[in-house]
Amino acid sequence: MRRSHTSETNPGPSHVRNIELKARLTDLDAAREIAARLATKRLEVEHQIDTYFAAAHGRLKLRQTNGLSNTLIAYTRPDDAAAKPSDYHLVHVAHPETLKQALAAALGVTGVVDKRREIFLVENVRIHLDDVAGLGPFLEFEAVLSPGITESQGYAQLATLQESFGIDSAALCTGSYRDLLLRAARSG
Numbered sequence: 001m002r003r004s005h006t007s008e009t010n011p012g013p014s015h016v017r018n019i020e021l022k023a024r025l026t027d028l029d030a031a032r033e034i035a036a037r038l039a040t041k042r043l044e045v046e047h048q049i050d051t052y053f054a055a056a057h058g059r060l061k062l063r064q065t066n067g068l069s070n071t072l073i074a075y076t077r078p079d080d081a082a083a084k085p086s087d088y089h090l091v092h093v094a095h096p097e098t099l100k101q102a103l104a105a106a107l108g109v110t111g112v113v114d115k116r117r118e119i120f121l122v123e124n125v126r127i128h129l130d131d132v133a134g135l136g137p138f139l140e141f142e143a144v145l146s147p148g149i150t151e152s153q154g155y156a157q158l159a160t161l162q163e164s165f166g167i168d169s170a171a172l173c174t175g176s177y178r179d180l181l182l183r184a185a186r187s188g
Contacts, residue, residue, distance in 0.1 A: 015087065015088070015089050016087075016088055016090070016144065016145075017085055017086065017087050017088075017145045017151075018085070018086045018088070018142045018143060018144055018145065018154070019083055019084070019085055019086075019142075019143040019145065019151060019154035019155055019157075019158055020077065020083065020084060020085075020086045020140065020141065020142050020143075020158075021082070021083045021084075021140065021141045021158050021161075021162065021167075021172065022138060022139070022140045022172070022173040023138065023139050023140075023162075023165075023167045023171040023172050023173060024136070024137070024138055024139075024171045024173060025129070025136075025137040025138055025139050025171075026137075026171075028129060028131070028137040031129055031137075031139055031165060032118065032129055034164060034165050035118075035120040035127045035129060036120065038120070038122050038127075038161075038164060039120035039121060039122055039127070040121055040122055040123055041120070041121040042118075042119070042120050042121070043119040043120070043121065044119075045116065045117065045118050045119075046065050046066055046116070046117045046119065047065070047066055047067075047114075047115075047116055047117075048063055048064070048065050048113075048114075048115050048116075048117055049063070049064045049112065049113070049114050050062070050063050050064075050112065050113040050115075050177070050178070051064075051100055051104075051109060051111075051112050052109065052110045052111045052112070052113070052176075052178045053103045053104065053107040053108065053109060053110060054107045054108045054109075054110050055074070055107070057076065058074060058075055058076035058077070059074070059075055059076070059077075059176060059178075060072070060073070060074050060103075060107070061073050061113075061178075062093065062096060062099060062100055062103065064096055069092075070092070070093040070094075070096035071090050071091065071092055071093060072090070072091040072093050072099065073088055073089070073090055073091075074088065074089045074091075075087060075088035075089070076088075079174045079175045079179070080174060081169070081172035081173060081174050082169075082172065083141075083154075083155055083158045083159070083162075085151065086142075110178065110182075111178035111181055111182060112178075113132060113133075113176075113177040113178050113181065114132070114133040114134075115130045115131060115132040115133065115177065116130070116131045117129070117130050118130075122157075122161070123157075124143060124144045124145075124146065124149050124154075124157075125141055125142065125143045125144070125154075125157050125158070125161065126140075126141070126142040126144065127139070127140070127141060127161070128140040128141075128142070130177075132177050132180075132181075134181055134184065135177065135180055135181060135184065138173070138177075139165065139167070141157075141158045141161050141162070143155075143157045143158055
């Protein structure tokens, strides 16, 4: 039996660990200038719709990007404001609407997040400048770990970026965008 090893049929490891940090932004343009100056690469701007489902452990969401790419993401991450580890599994999805209907029927939808995401890379760190519908602008750092990048290096990278962007600890966020939207709805 012949097997294909293209990226479409063999997308790589499904489990990954990042070190992540999320903060509210007061000046998206200033953050964009800093990101552009530091970046080793800039990716396309993405429109992402994340549909969250009830999960017994961690979080489960279906991400639809630009209407073209669809990924089921299961992840666990502490709800700390400081930099924290995030363990996640990625499953590429060919039929997102069918999967969304099945998961909604079985688990229930707990929220939908609509965002515009600008992505900059600084080596293994992804800088996300997000404009989240109903919440406003945010900044996320994700240091992708690998055999060549340890957790301690990931934490150090994020600390350096936090300083470069002048992010005050009061701006740091806990939880996911879905959690922030739910809190805003309860208090609003």
